[in-house]
Amino acid sequence: MSTLKGINNESTSRYVAEYPTLAPELPGQNLPWLQQLRKAGLSKFSATGFPTPREEEWRYTNVSAIEKKLFAPVLDFVSTQPNLQAIDPSWLKAHQLDESWSVVLVNGHFSSELSVLDNLPDGVKVMSMAAALMALPDWLQPYLGQAVQSDEHGFVAFNSAWFTDGVFIHVPTKQVLAKPIQILNIVTKADVLATTRNVVVVDCSTETTLIETFVATTDDAYLSTSVTEVFAGENATLTHYKLQAESEKAFHFGGTYVKQAQHARFTHHNFAFGGLLARCDVHTDLDQASECELNGLYLGVKRQHLDNHTRINHLKPHGISREMYKGVMDDRARGVFQGRVIVAEDAQKTDSQMNNRNLLLSNDAEVDTKPQLEIYADDVKCGHGVTVGQLDEKSIFYLQSRCVDEETARNMLTFAFANEMVDKIKIKTLHDQVLEQVLIRFPQEGIQKAWL
Structure with a gap:
């Protein structure tokens, strides 16, 4: 333990020492409230560093490998514009969804050249975080840093202090978007620190689909951290997809933190495939009669470590939540699922179900799963189920008996x-992207793509 502590302190000191050089280049220097947010994040990170297994909610994930190298953000993005030419148009087309508005972030910065934001409906705002902090600071102040606090853990604190850009989305009351909005995060260089912050505000009675995609043109190591804060108004409907297909040597932290108003409906589909070490947080707070559905699929091969952490806070009566996460681990991969449902004393008539199913394809693969129910109300219907196992030999024998x-x-x-979770995707182009990622990660002899 002492060795881990020493590594953590050394890494933390190096990042903190570099911060004064970085800070003047970060957006929002003229906003006292944002500087206070950054200062709080820096203070928290200085005190604790990145999370360690000594923290209960990180007990299965050791991030010390991240601390062996100082990843550096791209500061002067204008001078790096020629790097955009290195992004092959056909490669970009394969990841940029058809029939969607697309916001492209390259190495942690917005690219107007690659983004597609034409013909947005009246009143809908989709812009880079840096631009929003310049043009609409009063809009952002009530939201930025309000769905998640810097003291949540070290990665959130780090993100609050270090974020270089991100996306601001606002969908006004009663607006029903005909197309999804995609945030496409691309890393093109080794050893890059890509740190982004997104704020998504969907007002009352809106219908919105948001897709976050994380990919890279490099096969080298880098660190990607992204925090998305979501505010869903009364009777709003938001469907959120996340596809994490980072470089196999990359480190990734992504957190989605949601505040749901009365009768708001939030659905999240999380597909975690890439990265050497990756963690995904999905936390949501439910108001009266609001609903959430969390679905996830994590596929690990080689020596990947994929950690999934969910928290559903039922704060008021009549809330409904459903959760289904599936994991498939092969080789020496390790998967983690920690799901926590908290039912407050006032949240009577809550209806919550959580399930985690895991399939081990190798004797060396491992899954750690920890479902938790904390119930402080007495009139609720809550349950959870967990399985970790190998393929059913009876099912194999049945298929063999059919030649x-x-x-x-x-x-x-x-x-x-795995395909049960893929089939939940309602957008064909995204469905095909995710399906392709599934097929390239596991041997599929005997399965023809034309059947699917």
């Missing part, structure tokens, strides 16, 4: 297990 060889039978059952 399917054993290897193909195993592949078919593995794919069917």
Whole structure:
């Protein structure tokens, strides 16, 4: 433990020592309230550093590998514009969804050249965080840093202090968006620190679909941290997809923190495929009669470590939550699921169900799962279920009895297990992207893509 503590302190000191050089280049220097937010994040990070397994909610994830290298943000983004030419148009087209508005962030900075934001409906705002802090600071002040506090843990504190850009989205009352909004995060260089902050405000009686995609043109190591704060107004409907397909040597932290007003509906689909070490937080607070659905699929191969942490706070009566996460681990990969549902004393008539299902394809693969229910009300309906196991030999035998060889039978059952979550995607182009990621990660002999 003492060795880990020493590494953490050394890494923290190096980042903190570099901060005065970085700070003048960060957006929002003229906003006292933002400087206070950054100062709080810096203070928290200086005191605690990145999370360690000594913290209960990080007990299964050791991030000390991140601390062996000082990742550096891109400060002068204008001078790096030629790097955009290195992004192959066909590669970009494969990741930029058709029939959507697309905001592209390259190495932590907004790219107007690559983004597609034409013909937004009247009143809908989609812009870079840096631009919003210049043009609309009064709009942002009530929201930035309000869905999650810097003291949540070290990565949130780090993000609050270090973020270089991000996206601000506002959908006004009763607006129903005909197309999704995609935030496409791209890293193009080794050893880059890409730190972004997003604020999404969807007002009363709106319908919005948001997609966050994390990819890279490099196969090298880098650190990607992104925090998205969501505020869903009364009777709003927000569907949020996240596809994390980072470089296999990358480190990733992504957090989505949601405040739901009365009768608001929030659905989140999390697909965690990439990164050497990756963590995803999804936390939401439910008001009276609001609903949330959290779905997730995490696929680990080689020595990947994929950590998923969810927290559903039922604060008022008549809330409904549903959660289903599935994991498939092969080789020496390790998966983590920590799901926590908290039912407050005032949250009577809460209806909550949580399920986590895991499939191990190798004797060396591992899954740690920890579902938690904290119930302080007496008139509720709550439950959870967890399984960790290997393929059912009876199902394999059944397929073999139908003239399917054993290897193909195993592949078919593995794919069917994962594909249940992929089939929940309602956007065809995104469905095809995610399906492609599933197929390239596991041997699929005997499965023809044309069938799917």
